[in-house]
Amino acid sequence: MAEPPRSGEIPQATAVRPKRGRISVIWIIPILAALVAIGIAVQRILSVGPTIIIVFTAAEGIEAGKTFIRYKDVNIGQVTAVRLTNEYKQVEVTARIEKHAAGLMVQDAKFWVVRPQISLTGVSGLSTLLSGNYIGFEPGASEQSANIFIGLDVAPVVAGQAGREFILNSGDVGSLSIGSPIYYRRLPVGQVTATDLQPDGKAVQIRVFVRAPYDKYVVTGTRFWNASGIDVSVGADGINVRTESVVAILVGGISFDVPPFMTPGEAAPEDTVFTLYDDRVAAMKAPDPLAKHYVLKFNESVRGLAVGAPVTFLGLPAGEVTKVGLAFDVVKGDIRPRVEAVFYPERVIELASAKEAALAEAFRQDEQKRRAFIRRMVEERGLRAQLKSGSLITGQLYVGIDYHPNAPKVKLDFSQESPEFPTVPSDLADLEAKVGGIVDKIDRMPLEAIGNDLKKNLESLDQTLTSATKLITNADEQVLPGLKASIEDLRRTLGAVERAMNNADASLLQSSAPAQQDLRNALQEFTRAARSLRILMDELERQPSSVIRGKTDTGGK
């Protein structure tokens, strides 16, 4: 260091260049700080994934910086901004996706707002009550990455589940809605995912999702039917109640199964179109390839006969009524009920025994043979159709085909498209006549005379009762004094017994009583015996051999 300069003095130049600008070690500190800061910045920049934009119609509960995008309950992104777009009609949500999930952002990925939902089919999104709404995500199958998405308004029913979707065609949706369960043998295996009108507006298309592994039971021959609500059918065959589950009663449902007559085919591919039948019966009904139409003309009221009423053959279901109308006969000036019925010969043929299989097959194949057989039954055996009462309560009628050998002979004409099948009057009129007869007889009964007799009888019974009362009063006066005396005697006897007992007490219990003395002596005797026994036991314990050898001297005592 130079001499401290004095003020005003001109400084002396130095010969050697002053050592300046030496870099101190202290500069390591800012360099380190810079390295750390750069390191963190690089790490942040590298870990930042893509930014995507999702357009929603409403952003219920979405907040910038707070709402996450979650997939399988893992946060894969966070909303960074929410703003209105598209002339303030929609909401544009900007979100930053984590780098590890960047590969999931493909064109057909789905986004929706998850909010708590409580419906009859279940509770979902309960976690959002605590954590707030979040954006649900389901990856797509596309390979094309994208960064602008259209958010779904409703959460897809089957997010992230394996299974297949099918399309059902139906006349109307009925009580089905999105989320309605799909049952297979009453086991819930899927859900309705969408309901929509067909483009022409004349029918509806219902999309259903069947979860794996149950989706393999949906095969090419499968039939779907509406299992909504309670299916109560009151027909001529009684009341029939059928339901799948309580949930199905409330929110509707769909069932499917393979009808027994179908051989299950291969698993149906995704988006196969099926028909949705109205009920199980309709779905499970075998298509009857052989349907023979007949016309039945009755001479009586057909009140209670409905379309769909069964036609039975000897009591077995063989067909059904398809139309109930009238036949006009201008020539005779006559109007009669005209019933059209369809008859399924196969249902009857199927019931043949195994031995007659060949015959049944012949009938199935050859219509001429079948007709000839029917003609014989009708013309020779008297096979006739007849209205029968299925239920007296509901008044339902059905058509029964049975043998009536006494019926007038007719010819069966197969030339028409719907041949007329001969009928006979029902038994219903007979039944009415019988009931009428019974009522008449009841009417003719001398009810009045019976009533008078009864009255007289009652009067005499009254008199009898009065006499009985008198008799009892007499008994009271005459019998009772004697009884009183008897009781007095009994009491005296009892007093004597009591005294005797007291004496017995004294003789037994007083210390000087002889019995007491004897007892005491006996007890003393017993005590002595017990003592001897104890001594013996002691002896045996010490010398067990004494039992055999006798008492030894050394044994003491």
Added chain:
Amino acid sequence: MSADALSAAEAGLVSCTTCHLLSRPAETANPGYCPRCGAGLVWRRRHSIQYTWALIIAATIFYIPANALPVLTTTALGSTESDTIIGGVIFLYTSGSWPLALIVLVASVMIPLGKLIALAYLLIQVQRRQVRNRHDSARMYRVVEFIGRWSMLDVFVDAFVVALVQLQPLMSVEPGPGVVFFMGVVVLTMLAAQTFDPRLLWDTPLERQALDG
């Protein structure tokens, strides 16, 4: 006190930086030790300007992540939220407690930044050998040094909150990485204020040249 007053160095004397005793140096090149407290005597702190610059630059670098990174991560009822210092100020302001917002803004954002700017200003003045208003500069330095010890307020609050609010699983608070950098800013600024030799403010350009080692 007048600006024209003779400085100790001008008078050939050296003041002790610890007990401020004015004494004659043992030698001119090597002033020796304070006769009263025994501390080493220096004409001017060695490399004071360089050291202070280095620390200020380091603090400035740390100031960026301290504000960019979250200082608190709050988890309440399943939702996690990370707050930076500025985010906290905005939250306090929007939730109506503007006095608190102002305190946090002044204590956590403006004061550290103000200290850095003040020290840089002093250093530039000293380096250019044109200390314009020595009295104001000296006062500025005193304020910077005084405030230094209160600057850890944020870090303390952070530590308290983290320790107290642990209501697992309902609510928990965890420190964010920003608080470490904030602490770095505070510590480095305090060290910078310490290494700066305020006597440089009073040296005339000629003295500076002479005293420069």
